[in-house]
Amino acid sequence: MMRRHENESKRTRWHRRMVAVVLLALGVANESFAQPAPADNAAPAAETTPAAQPAAVAVRDVSRFPPNPDGFMRGNRAWGQPAGFYLSLWKFVPILGLFFGWVTLGKWVNQDASSLKVNSEFWNSAYLAGGLASMLVGVSMSPFSLGFFLSLALQGLPLGLYIRERNACVPVSARLLTQKHIKSVVFRTLARLGLHLGGKKMKQQMLGPDIEFIGKTSTGRRDTSRGAQVENSRGFLAAKELVYDAIIKRATDIHLEPKEEELQVRLRVDGVMYSVEPFDRALGDNVINIFKILAAMDITEKRKSLDGSFRAITDGREIDFRVASQGTRDGEKMTLRILDQSNSVSTLLDLGFRKQLEEQLKEVVHQPHGLLLVCGPTGAGKSTTLYACLNDIDSNQQNIITIEDPVEYKMENVTQIEINTKAGQTFATSLRSVLRQDPDVVMIGEIRDGETANIACQAANTGHMVFSTVHANDAITALYRMIDLGVDVSMLSSSLSAILAQRLARRLCQDCKESYVPKPEFLKKANLPAEKIDKLYRPPKEGENAACPTCGGMGYRGRVGVYELLVINDRMRDLIREKAALSALKAEARKGGMLYMQEEGLRLVVKGITSIDELLRVVK
DSSP: OHHHHHHHHHHHHHHHHHHHHHHHHHTOOOHHHHSOOOOTTSOOGGGOOGGGHHHHHHHHHTOOSOOOTTOOOSSOOOTTOOTTOOOOHHHHHHHHHHHHHHHHHHHHHHHHHHHHTSOHHHHHHHHHHHHHHHHHHHHHOSSHHHHHHHHHHHHHHHHHHHHHHHHTTSOGGGOSSSHHHHHHHHHHHHHHTTOOOSHHHHHHHHSSSSOEEEEEOTTSOEEHHHHHHTTTSTTHHHHHHHHHHHHHTTEEEEEEEEOSSEEEEEEEETTEEEEEEEEEHHHHHHHHHHHHHHTTOOTTOOSSOEEEEEEEEETTEEEEEEEEEEEOSSSEEEEEEEEETTSOOOOGGGGTOOHHHHHHHHHHHTSSSEEEEEEOSTTSSHHHHHHHHHHTSOTTTSOEEEEESSOOSOOTTOEEEEOBGGGTBOHHHHHHHHGGGOOSEEEESOOOSHHHHHHHHHHHHTTOEEEEEEOOSSHHHHHHHHHHTTOOHHHHHHHEEEEEEEEEEEEEOTTTOEEEOOOHHHHHHTTOOTTTOOOEEEOOOTTTTTTOTTTTTSSEEEEEEEEEEEEOOHHHHHHHHTTOOHHHHHHHHHHTTOOOHHHHHHHHHHTTSSOHHHHHHHOO
C-alpha cells in the first residue's frame, strides 16, 4: 500500500515538472508551477530548509529551450494587424468566395431544375449536402490548400451531375459545359476585349442564336449563297432572333403586319395568335427584305402577292418556311408558315381517338379501294391525320403516291409530288399522271375544284384507295360540298367510304390547371350526368400562372383532336343517290353510332384534357 502511494507521488511530480517545462518555454510559467510538489512525508513549507530552495530554482533554470526573441503574443501577426487578431485573411477570402459561389449556383440550380422539371427536389438536396460538406472541409482540413481543392470537388460534383442530366433534356444549343459552349464563351469574352478569333463563321455564330439560314431558288432548289448575301445586312440579327424565338415557342406561323410607325409581330401558337415585341418600321422593312432574299422573291415588288420558301437549321434539325407576302394600305405584309421536318409523322394512336372510333377509321384505311375525306377549316390538322393514315399502311408492300402543295413532311418509301401551278402542274393534271403509275394508295393534298373531285372519285371506283381533304364544317356538309363541286351522286355514293371532320383544341397545362364545380344547369344542358361529375378543369385566371414554366403562362400546351366520323353504309349510299334531305342523312348517321364533335369534345372536357371554353371556341 505504501509502495503504490509512493509511485503515484512520483508520477504527480513528473507531470508537474513537464507542465513547468512547457510553460517556461512559452514564457508564462511562474515559480509556483516550477516548484515540485512536496512528498507526502515531507515537512511543511514553513519548515523548508534553506538548503532545499536552490533545488527548486534549479528546476526552473534547467529549461533547454531558448527564449522567444519576439516575445509571446496571442493570434496572428499578419498585414500589420495588432496582437490578438486570429483571422487569416489570405485563407478567409477564398472560403468566403466559395460560400457565395455555393449560394449563387444553388439558386441557379433551383430555378433551372424547376423550369425544366428535372427532379428539382432531389438536385436541390444533393447540391445543399455537397455545399455543406464543402464548407466543413474548407474550414477544418489542414493543410489549407488541400482542404480548399477538396471543397471545390465536393461542391462541383453534384453540380456536374446535374448539368449532365439537364443537358439531356434541352436542345443542343442550350447545353452547358460542352465543347461548343466553352468555345463560344471563350470567343465571346475575347471579342469583348477586342480580340476576334475563330474566323467569319464563328463571328456569325456569336451574333445572336445558333441558327443558319439556307435560301432556295425560285424552283425550290437549295441555294446556300442567299444565306451569305444577307449575313451583313442590317436586321439580320433581328431576323435570326425572331425565327429562333418562334421555334422555341412552338409557333406554327409568324405574321409581320405593317403599321404606320412599326411592324407588328404576331405568332400563332396552338392555333391562337399572340403578339410579341414589334420592330420599328425601318428595321421591320429590312427583316422582310431578308426573308424575301432567302425565299428568292423580288424585293422591289411591294404590292403584288409573292410566295417562296427557305430553310433554317438549328439544334441539328431542319425547318422549312413557306413565305407569302401581300401589299396592303400601310405597306407589305408577310406570313411565314413553319414546317418542322424533324417532327416524326404521327400514328393514329397519337391522335387521341377513342378506341371505337380508332378501330372504325383503321378499318376504312385498310380497305382495298374507296375515298376517305378529311374535312375542317384551315389549320385543323387535316394533313397530319392523312399522314397518320398513310403511316398505318405498309409502304413496302403497297405503292403509295402523294400529291401535295407543298410537301410538308417527308416519308420513307412514299413517292411525294409537289405541285407547281406556275409550271401548269395542278392537282388534276398530277392526279391523271399518277394514276398511270400503278398506285395502290393516292393522297391528294386538297380537292379544290370539280375536275380534281371527279378524278378522285373515278380513281376510288377503279381499285385505288384515295385519301384527300376538303374544306367543310362537318361530315354531312362535306358530303354536300362534293356534290356542289359537280360530282355525280351515283359515282359519289359508290366511291365514298367515310368522312372524318375534325378540329384542334388546346390541351390544358397539366401543371397549372385548376378544378372547379360546374353548375347543374350546364351539366343538364350538355346532357352530362350530374351525379357522376363533381368537378371540371380550366386554366388559371390571368396573371396567376405567369410563372408556370411548362406553358409559359398561357394555361395551355399542345393540342388534341376533336373528331366526327361518318362511315358510309349501304343505307347511306341509297340516301345519297336519292338526294335525301339533310335531316334524313343525320338520322341515319346517328343510327350508325356517329357522335357529333360537341359530344366528342365533352368527353375530353370531362377527362380534364381541355376546358369547356376552349371547346366552345373551336366547335360551334
